[in-house]
Amino acid sequence: MPASAAPPNPSLDTPPPTLSTRPFPRRVRRLLEGVLEFASDEIERALNITLNDVEQQLFKLAEQARSNDVQQRCFEALRAVKRGRADVTPRYMIGLEAALAGIKDPPEPEKNAAVGITRFGELALVEDVELDEAAVLDEIAGRAEIRNSLPLYLLCQRFGVLAGRPAFEAERLPVGPHALCRILQQAIACLELNSEHRMLVFRQFDRQLMPVYGAFVEALNTFLIREGVLPRLTYVPVRPRPPRAEPVVANEAETAAPRLPRSGAPDADRTPAMRRRADSGLRPHTAWPGETTWSPPSAPAPDSDSDSGEANEMFAILRQLLAGRRQLAGKFGQPGGTPARSGPAFVASQEDVESVLGLLQQKPASAVLVDGKPAPRSVHHVKQDLLAQLRQWAPEGAAPTLADEDADTIDLVGMLFDHIMKDVRPNSPAAVLLAKLQVPLLRVALRDKGFFTRQRHPARQMLNAIAESGAYWVGEDEAERGTVEKMRMLVDRVVTEFNGDPTLFEALLQDLSGHLQTSVHKAEIAERRHVEAARGKERLALARMRASEAIGARVKGKKLPRFVHTLLTQAWADxxxxxxxxxxxDSELFARQLAIADRLVRATSAPAGSEDALSADEAAQMRQEIEQALTQVGYHGEDAAAIAARMVSGSDEGGDRGGGEDAASRTELALRMKARTRLGEELEAQKRKAKTTPLDEEGKACLEQIKHLPFGTWFEFMSNQQGDRVRRRLSWYSTITGHALFVNHRGQRVGEYTLEWLAQAMAAQQVRIVPAEKGTIIDRAWSAILGALRSFSGNAGDERGGSQS
Known part of the structure; x- marks a missing residue:
């Protein structure tokens, strides 16, 4: 076997379990046999094509080889594949049946797909070859899991029923992508390929099986449904429970509080300490973009079309407030006042308005010119286009106008869109989508005044879904294309299909909700991988720190040879x-290695000829143990032997010259050790690179605030000099290492900072915590609109009172 070939699978030394040898109930065994039969057909076909492609690729690589050695290795691998390919498929099926037969076995510690070490529960130094294979297999399986997350979730639930246990995790599912990759690695061990050519097999397997893996999982779900295993199981996104009461808007004071300064001074005039104290009492925002607060359309709602009387009453109150605003604006000659009418007027009926809006809905929502510059289209521009079209229907000499109720409805919808657009970037795709929704939602509001008062109105929920998703998902340069395309498709369907039936919004809202929940699930999977890796780094840093403390306590105050001191504090600490x-x-091996350190310290610090000196037998045994331990932390055999000889001899100049010492002098060996990356040294390098100045009082307060934040808190980082901000999620932080992991809205790692740096940035107002806001973006917009209208109404009353006196 080549030196880099995969090691034999220990599980093959004993007969693997089969379905016939396990005490399954008759029905469970029959179902598992059906799964195995179907999977065997699909996988056997994929394996045959994979091996054919591997042979072709090896032959092509041999032809293109630039040296005889490379060509020879390719031909050897090609002969090995031809010679052993007949064994690959049977070995794979044996492994697959063993995985299915073990569904009732207790979960084993999660193993790495390629190297057989614990993935995140433990850490160990392994060969680069093994790590590369682990990364490739994990990438293949993770990509398949993300692409097919929903059918995999359902299949995990059904396999949990077969096993009589909770639902499986995708990583432990016998027919999941992770299990299929593990079985492939074990099956091709008989080919005795080197790492490079095993990688070729993995890549070809990915190209052949994974594109059809989604259909494979769907077929398994269909088979189990047909056999009566959770036949009515469907994926329903989990949403928060809707509130009991249905006011016009959410609690106005609480909704607007996070946006308004608590003092009378403008926010720009407040000191950082004032801002921090005001923000420290707010609950941080932790939800993923897409975890919206709307309820499913099928949920029973207390408000229905029979409540039109209450809706009309609340709409009348809104009209009164709007009239007060218009009256006050007219007194001061400001835009928005009551227009003066001269001459005959043509008041358009609601049917005429509906017909014209139907025509405008089919036209593209193009940008308009404002002061010679292109600007997003607003409801005000739609109103102008509406009046221009009505002019064609008006009698000669009569100016078209809208009924007061229709005009107020359009103005209120316009104010709603204006407030929503404040949270959406002007040039983002979300702004275009919202512009397309203006005319359809005007038609909805003109027909049903419950749009203004009912939080669960389907059209209002649809608008809220697009606004919130667009504000977070498509507001960044790295926006997810699938989400953008999904929203664009749904909005286009509204534009082309809406003709007054609000049930269209219910169907489209449910479609969008399912897509966003899928995106959230993908982000959670990606984030979990990064968090587990970060926790592994923390355990590594903690173990490194304790090892250094243990060695430091033993060498402190001892007069050791300089080289031995270096070897103990570096190599043996690793x-x-x-x-x-x-x-x-608390393991025996750890105690034994500490005892070796104690013995070396006594032997090398004692005077020559003392009783603490090592005997020949003791030195030989200790040298063997040291050499073996050093190879496990990544030292090459020659260097490990030389270091062991130095440590046992206790001399800066001499030592046993038989263990590779002739090949590596003391100076050369020291240089090699210095150039070698130590265990966890990259963590120290990151910490030194991110070294900050001492924190002031404000920075220390920010640091304490960060340490009490829950995982998942969203931060806003200043991205440029213009003050634009980008949101990042604090997925994990460690008070031991002082590092914090941040991901973006897709769960991808975007940065790792120290807590001190983050605290300094918060104190400098370059970073801020995103507070959780109550209610939806629509609720907050209505709260602001209602507050503004009431303030205008109060001022108008003061003016009237003053004139009467």
Missing amino acids: VLALTALRQGE
């Missing part, structure tokens, strides 16, 4: 750290 990670500090 050995202790790795042992602490893999077996714990």
Whole structure:
């Protein structure tokens, strides 16, 4: 077997379990046999094509090889594949049946797909070849899991029923992508390929099986449904429970509080300390974009079309407030006042308005010119176009105008869109989508005044879904294309299909909700991987710190040879750290390695000829143990032997010259150790690179606030000098290492900062915590509109009172 070939699978040394040898109930065994039969057909076909492609690729690589050695290796691999391919498929099916037969076995510690070490529960130094294979297989399986998350979720639930246990995780599902990749790695071990050519097999397997894996999972779900295993199971997104009462808007004071300064001074005049104290009492925002607050259209709602009397009453109140605003604006000669009419007027009926809006709905929502510059189209421009079209229907000499109720409705919808657009970037795709929704929602509001008062009105929920999703998902340069395209498709359907039936919004809203929940699930999967890796780094840093403390306590105050001191504090500290990670500090091996350090300190610090000197037998045994331990932390055999000889000899100049010492002098060995990356050294490098100045009082207060934040808190980072901000999610932080992990809205790692740096940035107002706001974006917009209208109404009353006196 080549030196880099995959090691034999230990599980094949004993007969693997089969479905016939396990005490399954008759029905469960029959279902598992059906799954195995179907999977065997699909996988056998994919394996045959994979091996054919591998042979072709090896032959092509051999022809293109630039050296005889590379060509020879390719031909050897080609012969190995031809010679052993007949064994690959049977070995794969044996592994697949063993995985299905073990569904009732207790979960084993999660193993890495390629190297057989614990993925995140422990850490260990392994060969680069093994790590590369682990990364490739994890990438293949993770990509398939994300693409097919919903059918995999349902299949995991059904396999949980077969096993009589809770639902499986995708990583442990016997026919999941992770299991299929693990079985492939074990099956091709018989080919005895080197790492490069095993990678070729993995890539070809990915190209052949994974594109059809979604249909494979759907077929398995269909088979189990037909056999009566959770036949009515469907995926329903989990949403928060709707509120009991249905006011016109959410609690106005609480909704607007996060946006308004608590003092009378403008927010720009408030000191950072004032802002921090005001923000510290707010609950941070932790939900993913897409975890919206709307309820499913099928949920029973207390408000219905029979409540039109209450809706009309609330709409009348809104009209009164709007009239007060218009009256006050007219007194001061400001825009928005009551227009003066001269000459005959043509008041358009609601049917005429509906007909014209139907025509405008089919026209593209193009931008308009404002002061010679293109600007987004607003409801005010739609109103102008509406009056221009009505002019063609008006009698000669009569100016078209709208009924007061229709005009107020259009003005209120216009105010709503104006407030929503404040939270959406002007040039983002969301702004275009909202512009397209203006005319259809005007038609909805003109027909049903419940649009203004009912939080669960389907059209209002649809608008809220687009506004919130657009504000967060498509507001960044790295916006997810699938979400953008999905929203664009749904909005286009509204524009082309809406003809007064609000049930269209219900169907489209449910479609969008399912897509966003899928996106959230993908982001959570991606985030979980990064968090687990970060926690592994934390355990590594903690083990490294404790190992250094243990060695430091033993060499402190001892007169050791300089080289031995260096070897103990570096090489042997790495050995202790790795042992602490893999077996714990209370293990026998960790105690033995500490005893070796104690013995070396006594032997090398004692005068020549003393009784603490190592005997020949003790030195030989210790040297063997040291050499073996050093190879486990990544030292090459020659260097490990030389270091072991130095440590046992206790001399800066001499040592046993038989263990590779002739090939590596003391100076050369020291240089190699200095150039070598130590275990966890990259963490120290990151910490040194991110070194900050000492925190002031404000920075210390921010640091304490950060340490009490829940995982998942969203932050806003200033992205440029113009003050634009980008949102990042604090997925995890460690008070031990002082590092914080941030991801974007797709769950991808975008930065890792120290807590001190983050606190300094918060104190400098370059970073801020995003507070959780009550209600939806529509509720907050109505709260602001209602507050503004009431303020105008109060001022108007003061003016009237003053004139009467």
